[in-house]
Amino acid sequence: MRILxxxxxxLDAEESVRVSDGSVALENSxxxxxxxxxxxxxxxxxxxxxxxxxxIVALSVGPSRAQDALRTALAMGxxxxxxxxxxxxxxxxxxxxxxxxxxxxxxxxxxxxGGQQADxxxxxxxxxxxxxxxxxxxxxxxxLELKGNTLSGKHDVDEGSETFTLELPAVVTTQQGLNEPxxxxxxxxxxxxxxxxxxxxxxxxxxTPNLKFAGAEIQVKNRLNKILDGKDVQAAASQLVDLLxxxxxxxx
Amino acid sequence: MILLVVEHAHGKVSKSSYEMITAARELxxxxxxxxLVLGSAVASVATEVALAVDQVLVADLPELAxxxxxxxxxxxxxxxxxxxxxxxxxGGSRSGREYSPRVAIKLNSPLLEDVxxxxxxGEALVxxxxxxxxxxxxxxxxxxxxxxxxxxPGVFAVAAPRTVAAEQFDxxxxxxxxxxxxxxxxxxxxxxxxxxxxxIVVSGGxxxxxxxxxxxxxxxxxxxxxxxxxxxxxIVDAGWRPYSEQVGQTGxxxxxxxxxxxxxxxxxxxxxxxxxxxxxxxxxxxxxxxIFKIADYGIVGDVNQLxxxxxxxxxx
Numbered sequence: 001m002r003i004l005x006x007x008x009x010x011l012d013a014e015e016s017v018r019v020s021d022g023s024v025a026l027e028n029s030x031x032x033x034x035x036x037x038x039x040x041x042x043x044x045x046x047x048x049x050x051x052x053x054x055x056i057v058a059l060s061v062g063p064s065r066a067q068d069a070l071r072t073a074l075a076m077g078x079x080x081x082x083x084x085x086x087x088x089x090x091x092x093x094x095x096x097x098x099x100x101x102x103x104x105x106x107x108x109x110x111x112x113x114g115g116q117q118a119d120x121x122x123x124x125x126x127x128x129x130x131x132x133x134x135x136x137x138x139x140x141x142x143x144l145e146l147k148g149n150t151l152s153g154k155h156d157v158d159e160g161s162e163t164f165t166l167e168l169p170a171v172v173t174t175q176q177g178l179n180e181p182x183x184x185x186x187x188x189x190x191x192x193x194x195x196x197x198x199x200x201x202x203x204x205x206x207x208t209p210n211l212k213f214a215g216a217e218i219q220v221k222n223r224l225n226k227i228l229d230g231k232d233v234q235a236a237a238s239q240l241v242d243l244l245x246x247x248x249x250x251x252x
Numbered sequence: 253m254i255l256l257v258v259e260h261a262h263g264k265v266s267k268s269s270y271e272m273i274t275a276a277r278e279l280x281x282x283x284x285x286x287x288l289v290l291g292s293a294v295a296s297v298a299t300e301v302a303l304a305v306d307q308v309l310v311a312d313l314p315e316l317a318x319x320x321x322x323x324x325x326x327x328x329x330x331x332x333x334x335x336x337x338x339x340x341x342x343g344g345s346r347s348g349r350e351y352s353p354r355v356a357i358k359l360n361s362p363l364l365e366d367v368x369x370x371x372x373x374g375e376a377l378v379x380x381x382x383x384x385x386x387x388x389x390x391x392x393x394x395x396x397x398x399x400x401x402x403x404x405p406g407v408f409a410v411a412a413p414r415t416v417a418a419e420q421f422d423x424x425x426x427x428x429x430x431x432x433x434x435x436x437x438x439x440x441x442x443x444x445x446x447x448x449x450x451x452i453v454v455s456g457g458x459x460x461x462x463x464x465x466x467x468x469x470x471x472x473x474x475x476x477x478x479x480x481x482x483x484x485x486x487i488v489d490a491g492w493r494p495y496s497e498q499v500g501q502t503g504x505x506x507x508x509x510x511x512x513x514x515x516x517x518x519x520x521x522x523x524x525x526x527x528x529x530x531x532x533x534x535x536x537x538x539x540x541x542x543i544f545k546i547a548d549y550g551i552v553g554d555v556n557q558l559x560x561x562x563x564x565x566x567x568x
Contacts (some may be wrong), residue, residue, distance in 0.1 A: 096353070123353075162438070188447040211364070211394055218388055223532065227549075233553065236558065248510070
């Protein structure tokens with residue numbers, strides 16, 4: 001079988017966010033593979049190490065720099081990579097059109113991708129891709145097994161969690177807790193440089209953005225930052241309760 | 253028409269549905285506000301929501317007893333097509349955000365996700381939503397004969413009911429078979445007020461020290477204040493608290509009047525679930541913890557000593 005792992009390159013969550021000219025500025029910032037997607041790469045590798053005969057292909061759509069994230073996936077153990085190179089900002093619905101087409105071309109039967117994008121906070125890619133392919137999907141997966149053609153595992157829902165079974169082909173979205181992604185070792189980083197990283201143009205996918213991005217701003221809510229020293233426990237507790245009751249007026 | 257899919261639980265309309273009704277009413281000229289009720293034994297839901305909208309469509313079917321993304325998407329897309337909906341509003345719950353992309357693909361429409369504002373400029377629907385783990389507010393525009401929108405819970409005002417009930421109509425649906433088979437459920441219920449509905453939230457992190465520390469300090473303070481209880485990912489992963497209490501990127505998003513963070517250092521993933529709270533209070537040992545940067549009030553010190561003193565102070 002073939003597993004497609006979709007990955008995105010995003011701002012490292014620890015980096016501070018800057019906005020200039022109505023969009024988030026990424027120059028001179030640390031960019032990494034979206035950690036949510038990393039769980040998908042790791043899970044594909046684990047399924048194979050658990051005895052599934054699979055080729056694992058990583059896909060990314062984005063500017064030239066996105067190939068760094070694909071190299072990381074290759075160094076983790078993915079077999080080959082496809083980079084659809086474009087500077088166009090595509091929303092999840094548009095992006096799903098590319099992922100679905102690549103999945104068909106590659107005859108993939110399992111697609112793994114992150115449950116929420118760390119930059120656009122979108123949840124939509126997994127289900128949108130599944131709908132285009134007429135596949136089922138399972139989201140927010142925290143445990144996964146594959147026996148024959150049957151996936152089973154556990155995923156989070158609105159209240160609590162569920163165990164499930166699902167027949168391939170399917171889309172699975174991943175999240176923290178599913179696994180601990182491995183770090184690429186130096187020998188594997190060297191090996192990854194020899195692996196195939198195929199570049200594709202956007203034209204062939206017949207995709208245009210569905211949304212117009214009209215601006216971004218950082219709305220900093222001014223916080224009072226009245227921070228008390230707690231060395232004198234009684235005094236600090238009394239002062240805090242007084243502030244919440246009589247200044248903020250948020251408790252009775 | 254504006255179609256909104258009613259979120260409900262235990263035979264009652266959820267608060268998020270009344271928030272969507274506000275969003276729909278504010279759009280005004282896009283047509284009658286039509287509520288779609290999907291589920292099994294949902295007569296009470298339909299009757300309740302009829303007091304707040306122009307029309308109610310009901311699919312009360314045994315096979316809809318349990319949510320399924322493909323069935324929900326098929327139902328909503330069918331009704332939206334038959335009713336020539338211009339806007340489809342879906343709750344920004346985990347399930348809503350799961351099936352709404354499928355609806356958008358079926359309708360060949362754009363998707364506005366998890367919006368915090370929604371208006372029309374005559375040509376396009378203009379919405380704001382959070383990006384970068386809720387640190388940035390982005391404005392997006394969508395055009396088309398129909399636009400699918402998921403609405404972030406806890407942002408829009410709760411719509412007031414009217415005096416006249418709208419008419420209810422039963423609808424026939426062509427539903428697909430369920431492909432995701434649910435084999436077990438871990439339902440997590442709590443006798444406390446729910447996180448998304450609470451005006452006060454007391455949350456605990458690793459700094460509480462132990463499950464016992466959490467019970468004593470976080471639950472103790474919450475009980476005193478009549479507050480909901482929240483927890484960080486680390487606490488939930490450690491098995492000290494159920495997942496339903498998790499606040500953050502992979503848990504719930506809350507916007508209470510006051511959020512009290514006890515022993516929480518403030519990882520960006522946690523902050524994204526609570527940084528829109530009106531007032532933030534932090535109690536933590538480490539003065540350098542990121543939580544203090546977004547706190548209105550705080551105390552640097554030992555949670556084990558400070559929280560009991562605060563509870564004692566509240567008794568006065």
